[in-house]
Amino acid sequence: MTPLSFSTLFVAALAVSLALRYWLAGRQVRHVARHRGAVPEAFAQRVPLHAHQRAADYTVARVRLGLLEAAFGSAVLVGFTLLGGLQWLQNAWLALLPDAPLLRQVLLVGSVVLVGGLFDLPMDWYRQFRLEQRFGFNRMSLRLWTADLLRGAAIGAALGLPLAAAALWLMRSAGQSWWLWVWALWIAFSLLVMWLYPSVIAPLFNRFEPLPPGPVRTRVEALLTRCGFAPRGLFVMDGSRRSAHGNAYFTGFGRARRIVFFDTLLSRLDEDEIEAVLAHELGHFRLKHIRKRILLGMATSLAGLWLLGLLARQPWFYQGLGVGAPVDFEALALLLFFLALPVFAFPLQPLFSLLSRRHEFEADAFAARNARATALASALVKLYEDNAATLTPDPLHSAFHDSHPPAAQRIGRLLAA
Numbered sequence: 001m002t003p004l005s006f007s008t009l010f011v012a013a014l015a016v017s018l019a020l021r022y023w024l025a026g027r028q029v030r031h032v033a034r035h036r037g038a039v040p041e042a043f044a045q046r047v048p049l050h051a052h053q054r055a056a057d058y059t060v061a062r063v064r065l066g067l068l069e070a071a072f073g074s075a076v077l078v079g080f081t082l083l084g085g086l087q088w089l090q091n092a093w094l095a096l097l098p099d100a101p102l103l104r105q106v107l108l109v110g111s112v113v114l115v116g117g118l119f120d121l122p123m124d125w126y127r128q129f130r131l132e133q134r135f136g137f138n139r140m141s142l143r144l145w146t147a148d149l150l151r152g153a154a155i156g157a158a159l160g161l162p163l164a165a166a167a168l169w170l171m172r173s174a175g176q177s178w179w180l181w182v183w184a185l186w187i188a189f190s191l192l193v194m195w196l197y198p199s200v201i202a203p204l205f206n207r208f209e210p211l212p213p214g215p216v217r218t219r220v221e222a223l224l225t226r227c228g229f230a231p232r233g234l235f236v237m238d239g240s241r242r243s244a245h246g247n248a249y250f251t252g253f254g255r256a257r258r259i260v261f262f263d264t265l266l267s268r269l270d271e272d273e274i275e276a277v278l279a280h281e282l283g284h285f286r287l288k289h290i291r292k293r294i295l296l297g298m299a300t301s302l303a304g305l306w307l308l309g310l311l312a313r314q315p316w317f318y319q320g321l322g323v324g325a326p327v328d329f330e331a332l333a334l335l336l337f338f339l340a341l342p343v344f345a346f347p348l349q350p351l352f353s354l355l356s357r358r359h360e361f362e363a364d365a366f367a368a369r370n371a372r373a374t375a376l377a378s379a380l381v382k383l384y385e386d387n388a389a390t391l392t393p394d395p396l397h398s399a400f401h402d403s404h405p406p407a408a409q410r411i412g413r414l415l416a417a
Helices: 003-034 049-080 085-096 101-134 142-173 175-204 215-226 263-268 271-286 289-311 315-320 329-370 373-386 395-401 407-416
Strands: 208-210 234-237 248-251 258-262
Touching: 003 049, 003 315, 003 329, 003 395, 049 085, 049 101, 049 329, 049 373, 085 101, 085 329, 101 142, 101 329, 142 175, 142 329, 175 248, 175 289, 215 234, 215 271, 234 263, 248 271, 258 263, 258 271, 263 271, 263 373, 271 289, 271 329, 271 373, 289 329, 315 329, 329 373, 329 395, 329 407, 373 407
Parallel strands: 234 258
Antiparallel strands: 208 234, 248 258
């Protein structure tokens, strides 16, 4: 392949993926707007019209912001690649650190991440303080938002820069099978972060308190006993400090395993509904969905690094993406690969969405067997309403993007159960 042909292929893939995003988004906006005037019959007795219309407006606003983010992100991507942004950054660090190749490459990777994050800041600010504020979800102050950004950047640097240094060293020193060693490093790093997150990282952002004694804890512990599950802790997170959205999740593994409830969720659902939501989350664990997703992530990362191992030896790969004079091959190979990969992998997204929706149906079925199906259906209706999730998504847009099945399908199956 020549540099010109690869550049042409990259531009074509970027144009097709962007056009597909816009086409699907247009379908979603038109479909949601068309059904804004009436609550679907299945929900007519449980969801008021004003809540349905709020969800429609919120969905349309999010889709339109997503389109703006996609266009802006594509422009930044072209700036880094075809317009020579990476080449310029490489030359700048080469002039500053001519005799420190590993440090220079680590700083090149870090500077690209930093510049990309700075470009994302205006969109992130608008999402939080305009869109989320407009629909009553934002509870963050500008001070807290800024503090979260700084904490996140510090943690990312503390964890990411040593990882980048180790990966770049392996790419240079481990021979042609470097990609296999980097994969082993990535797996070890991912497992370490999963172990550290519940007890070390998450408490830097939120306050976690034990679920207090009472009827809810009694019901939860009884459900865990029935399902043969022994978590290390039941916690309530102060989600209301940042957002009005509610959720519950599992996190960690081994001795660090926890079940976490948002305080917003506990304040909205009754005991039966909380039990049913937890049963759904238990279903993910008991049916090995979490393990399957980890294994799938391991397999895809292995395939990706193998492909990178092939591309890193091809001059047309660098030249076709705007780096005409590559010096720091290892850092540039990593950066170009992870910048370009989403463009070519975008058509695969429906497959991952399909797998995720299948897991959600299976977890719902598990919850129906171990708690009340009607309670889970009732909880989902409340969560859809509280989170302003549309009840009428476009089927194609949903199939492509949504990790959860449409509300009508989920609740229809639960009520049938």
